[in-house]
Amino acid sequence: MSERVPLFRGLKQPQFVAYQLGKEEEVVGLWKPVVWLTLASIIIAGISAFFGIGSEYVSRSLPDLTRSGYEAYQTLFAAGQITWGLIWILLAIFIPSLFFWTILEVDYRKLLFVQLIISMIFLIEKLVFIPVHLFLGISAESNIFSLGIIAQTFTSIELIIFLLANITLFKVWAIILTYKYYRHLSERSPRFIIWTLIGFYLFVAVISSLLSYIKFENII
Amino acid sequence: MKLKWKLLIAAVITLFIALNITLIFTSDKEINRVNYISKWTVANEQDLIETLPVAGMFMPKEEQFFYHDQDKGSFQGFLVEKGQAVESGTAVLEYSPENINETKSAFQMEIERLNQEVASLDQHISQMEKLLATSNTMPASSTGRSQQLQTPNDDSIIVQVEPFDSTAYIQQSIARDIENKELDKSKLESEIEKYEEMLTAADSSMIELTAESMISGTVKELKHTLENPILTIISNEKKIEGELTEDEVQQILPGMKVLVTFENSNKQIEGTIDTVSVYPEETPEVGKENSYLYTVQLSEPEDGTSVFGQHVNVKIVTNEVQGATTVPVKTIKHTDKKQVSYILGAGGYVERRQLDTGMKLDHTVEVQKGVEAGELVVLDRPLLIKSNHPFITPLSPTKNTKASYGDMSGMDIFKTISKGFLSR
Numbered sequence: 001m002s003e004r005v006p007l008f009r010g011l012k013q014p015q016f017v018a019y020q021l022g023k024e025e026e027v028v029g030l031w032k033p034v035v036w037l038t039l040a041s042i043i044i045a046g047i048s049a050f051f052g053i054g055s056e057y058v059s060r061s062l063p064d065l066t067r068s069g070y071e072a073y074q075t076l077f078a079a080g081q082i083t084w085g086l087i088w089i090l091l092a093i094f095i096p097s098l099f100f101w102t103i104l105e106v107d108y109r110k111l112l113f114v115q116l117i118i119s120m121i122f123l124i125e126k127l128v129f130i131p132v133h134l135f136l137g138i139s140a141e142s143n144i145f146s147l148g149i150i151a152q153t154f155t156s157i158e159l160i161i162f163l164l165a166n167i168t169l170f171k172v173w174a175i176i177l178t179y180k181y182y183r184h185l186s187e188r189s190p191r192f193i194i195w196t197l198i199g200f201y202l203f204v205a206v207i208s209s210l211l212s213y214i215k216f217e218n219i220i
Numbered sequence: 221m222k223l224k225w226k227l228l229i230a231a232v233i234t235l236f237i238a239l240n241i242t243l244i245f246t247s248d249k250e251i252n253r254v255n256y257i258s259k260w261t262v263a264n265e266q267d268l269i270e271t272l273p274v275a276g277m278f279m280p281k282e283e284q285f286f287y288h289d290q291d292k293g294s295f296q297g298f299l300v301e302k303g304q305a306v307e308s309g310t311a312v313l314e315y316s317p318e319n320i321n322e323t324k325s326a327f328q329m330e331i332e333r334l335n336q337e338v339a340s341l342d343q344h345i346s347q348m349e350k351l352l353a354t355s356n357t358m359p360a361s362s363t364g365r366s367q368q369l370q371t372p373n374d375d376s377i378i379v380q381v382e383p384f385d386s387t388a389y390i391q392q393s394i395a396r397d398i399e400n401k402e403l404d405k406s407k408l409e410s411e412i413e414k415y416e417e418m419l420t421a422a423d424s425s426m427i428e429l430t431a432e433s434m435i436s437g438t439v440k441e442l443k444h445t446l447e448n449p450i451l452t453i454i455s456n457e458k459k460i461e462g463e464l465t466e467d468e469v470q471q472i473l474p475g476m477k478v479l480v481t482f483e484n485s486n487k488q489i490e491g492t493i494d495t496v497s498v499y500p501e502e503t504p505e506v507g508k509e510n511s512y513l514y515t516v517q518l519s520e521p522e523d524g525t526s527v528f529g530q531h532v533n534v535k536i537v538t539n540e541v542q543g544a545t546t547v548p549v550k551t552i553k554h555t556d557k558k559q560v561s562y563i564l565g566a567g568g569y570v571e572r573r574q575l576d577t578g579m580k581l582d583h584t585v586e587v588q589k590g591v592e593a594g595e596l597v598v599l600d601r602p603l604l605i606k607s608n609h610p611f612i613t614p615l616s617p618t619k620n621t622k623a624s625y626g627d628m629s630g631m632d633i634f635k636t637i638s639k640g641f642l643s644r
Contacts, residue, residue: 142253
């Protein structure tokens with residue numbers, strides 16, 4: 001295998017890359033992509049925070065603070081958001097691969113390799129969301145790529161809305177792609193792979209929506 | 221993957237997204253939205269003053285003209301010089317009493333003549349009276365005698381002859397004469413009275429031999445040619461005068477406040493429009509620009525450093541609102557004859573407010589109802605702004621100051637960062 005992890009190619013030609021991966025004995029050169037992805041995540045989080053996406057909590061105090069006080073507040077908040085951007089990508093890379101390593105009998109590094117490619121999808125999702133959010137004036141629950149809007153039309157229960165808003169097209173893409181790779185790598189039945197994948201992502205969605213629901217920013 | 225499948229998937233995805241977008245705008249239930257506000261401003265409280273700038277000049281407030289009055293006598297001379305300062309009451313012109321004196325002498329002579337006539341009449345009367353007195357002391361006339369006379373018929377009659385009593389007759393005629401003369405005398409006396417009255421009249425016009433200034437000021441000019449007006453005095457008090465064009469004059473009314481400023485200083489004086497001429501300065505002609513005169517009464521007496529004819533800038537206040545709540549014109553959206561503005565309100569929500577507006581001045585407009593001073597108004601409206609939904613603002617790093625960070629405690633800073641972290 002070439003030195004670099006073919007992140008983009010991994011997305012566009014999964015068959016090819018998966019096949020190659022399956023043949024490969026050992027996977028090397030994983031750190032560089034981790035660093036790249038981390039940087040990318042920080043940058044994307046920075047752009048997102050710059051536009052104030054997700055800063056509704058801060059906006060609430062605009063009428064009460066001086067302009068410079070408000071800006072200071074928002075800047076610190078943004079710093080927090082960027083820090084999350086750093087942590088999140090690492091979680092997205094290592095946690096799923098760790099989980100599936102315990103289930104499937106596959107080399108951890110290979111799983112990591114796959115996860116790096118999949119993380120790209122999530123980064124793309126975040127990136128695309130920025131202009132959509134700004135131009136359409138929608139918030140995270142009303143993501144047009146998710147079931148969130150549909151959820152809002154038939155229910156007012158926040159938790160359900162959050163949960164369904166977590167189910168996005170990109171996640172579906174991620175599941176399908178991961179499945180393709182895992183099929184090549186693992187001997188487990190395709191059904192097993194699919195169900196564990198869906199289960200895993202559902203579980204993550206539930207946790208995520210719970211966290212959104214609790215609204216920690218109000219508690220601290 | 222086969223092309224057919226790829227296309228199908230692409231179509232499904234597009235439909236899904238389209239469905240979502242449609243639902244955002246058409247759903248009955250409010251879909252959670254967020255307003256992205258990049259620019260906003262504060263509703264101010266200020267005084268709005270709309271002014272019309274015109275040119276003006278200092279002119280004397282009052283002018284007094286003096287004319288040559290023949291009836292007062294002949295002109296003697298000027299008592300002041302050109303440029304001299306005068307007070308109210310200062311005599312400025314002098315008339316010669318010669319004419320009057322001649323007239324007076326004429327009257328005197330006439331009175332004397334009449335007096336003389338009266339005197340002679342008096343004499344005559346007293347003589348008559350003396351005569352009257354003496355006639356009474358005359359002896360009685362001789363007694364009457366009787367005479368025997370023969371009439372032609374040869375009858376003899378005795379005729380008693382009374383002598384004629386001339387005394388009574390004389391007395392009567394004297395009395396009549398005295399009466400006539402008394403009558404003449406009283407006629408003369410009334411003529412004398414007449415002339416005496418004329419004499420006092422001439423006397424009193426002697427008193428008005430000088431003309432006095434009614435105002436304090438300076439002598440502007442005097443004409444030695446005695447062309448009327450022979451003397452002009454201008455007051456020290458100043459007013460401002462200027463001209464207005466046809467368009468301007470229609471907006472200006474007496475009573476409007478003005479602010480007067482000078483070319484080279486910051487001094488500013490207040491005044492009010494005193495008069496606005498309704499007729500142009502020059503005879504109006506079609507095709508020619510007309511100008512109308514206006515005058516300004518100054519509120520405070522000007523400190524004397526300015527001169528007549530000095531050009532000043534006059535700003536006429538045509539419209540004024542004190543303590544108005546104002547917003548920039550850009551913040552107002554005009555829909556269906558309504559004027560609407562969006563406020564960044566409490567709780568982080570955008571509020572929609574309907575406005576009643578008042579006076580407009582450049583890019584600012586007065587808001588009479590709908591927005592309070594101090595409220596934040598959206599300046600740069602996003603395309604799909606929706607009220608009663610939260611808003612977010614972008615970071616403006618340039619507006620950060622070190623001081624505001626200093627204000628926050630370490631705990632505050634940590635808390636804020638964690639909030640950002642947890643908000644994901």
